[in-house]
Structure formats: C-alpha cells, structure tokens
Amino acid sequence: MAAVFRLVVISALAGSLALPAAAAPASTTRHLHESDSGRTIHVPPGDKLTVQLPGGSGGGYHRPRSSNEYVVDRVWSAGGYPSDADAQANFFARHRGKSDLTSITDYLCLHTNPRCLPPQKQWVVHIVVD
Numbered sequence: 724m725a726a727v728f729r730l731v732v733i734s735a736l737a738g739s740l741a742l743p744a745a746a747a748p749a750s751t752t753r754h755l756h757e758s759d760s761g762r763t764i765h766v767p768p769g770d771k772l773t774v775q776l777p778g779g780s781g782g783g784y785h786r787p788r789s790s791n792e793y794v795v796d797r798v799w800s801a802g803g804y805p806s807d808a809d810a811q812a813n814f815f816a817r818h819r820g821k822s823d824l825t826s827i828t829d830y831l832c833l834h835t836n837p838r839c840l841p842p843q844k845q846w847v848v849h850i851v852v853d
Contacts, residue, residue, distance in 0.1 A: 755824070755848055757784075763849040772814040774824060776846060778802055782830030784810040784846060794820035795850050804829040816852045824848045 752771040753764065766772070772795070776784035786803040787810060789795045796815050803810030803826075810826060826846040832839035 757846060759848050760844075760846045761848075763851060765851045765853055766816045768816050768818060768852055770816045770852075772816070772824070772850070774810075774812045774814070774826075774848075776803075776810040776826055778804070778807050778809045780807055781832065782828060782841070783807065784826045784828050784844075786810045787812040787814075787824050787826040787846070789814060789822050789824055791820060791822035794818050794852050795822035795824065805831065814850075816850070819852050822850045822852070824850060 750769040750771060751766070752773060753766065755764075755772060755774045757776055764772075774787045776787065778784070783804050783806075786800040787797070789797050794817060796817050798813050798815050800810075800812040802808030812824075814824065824847065828844045830839065830841055830843075832841070
C-alpha cells in the first residue's frame with residue numbers, strides 16, 4: 724500500500740513541475756555607417772541598430788532619426804552637428820513595419836552671412852522589421 728501511495732504522490736508532484744520555456748532568439752546588433760546609405764535592411768523585432776556618421780571641423784552629420792519610432796525607436800544619441808564629434812545613435816526594432824533612419828550634413832558656414840554653399844549629403848537607410 725505504501726508503494727501505491729508513493730507513486731501517486733510522485734505523479735502528482737511531477738505534474739506540477741514547470742517545463743523550461745523555449746529560449747528566445749538572441750538579438751543581433753547591426754552597425755551602420757555612411758557607406759550604408761540607400762540600403763534596405765530586414766531585421767526581426769528585438770534587433771538593435773547602431774549608427775555612426777562622421778563629424779568634423781566646421782560640419783558633419785546631424786544625429787540620426789527614425790521616421791517611425793513605433794517601429795524603430797531611437798534609444799540613445801550623441802555628437803553630431805554642431806559639435807565636431809561623430810553623430811551616433813542606437814535604435815531598437817520594436818514592432819513589425821517600416822521606418823527610415825535619416826540624417827543630413829550641416830556646416831557652420833551655412834548659418835553665417837554671407838553663406839557658403841557646400842553640397843549637403845542626405846543619409847537614409849530603409850529598415851523593415853518583419
């Protein structure tokens with residue numbers, strides 16, 4: 724009789740043990756630079772994106788932005804015009820959808836009188852979160 728009781732107790736305990744959850748896929752960090760302009764990149768939700776664009780004496784890129792922060796959220800940024808430091812930003816792919824990461828160059832002399840007229844560069848990377 725004791726063996727039957729022990730079997731029932733062990734069976735009852737085994738039924739309440741939690742099974743390990745399936746491991747979530749590890750997120751990936753993608754590094755983007757000036758040369759990536761014009762690209763379309765597909766990422767899953769949870770991926771991180773870092774952007775670093777050149778600064779420089781007298782001009783450089785503005786801090787990158789996301790056109791749709793619901794899909795790709797900017798979580799940190801530093802540097803960029805008007806400082807001489809590189810424009811940097813970290814983004815997080817939150818939800819399925821599309822967003823453009825964008826920036827543009829700017830120069831101190833564009834804000835003086837008389838103005839200079841250097842060609843400005845527009846930087847854009849199309850992100851598809853799927």
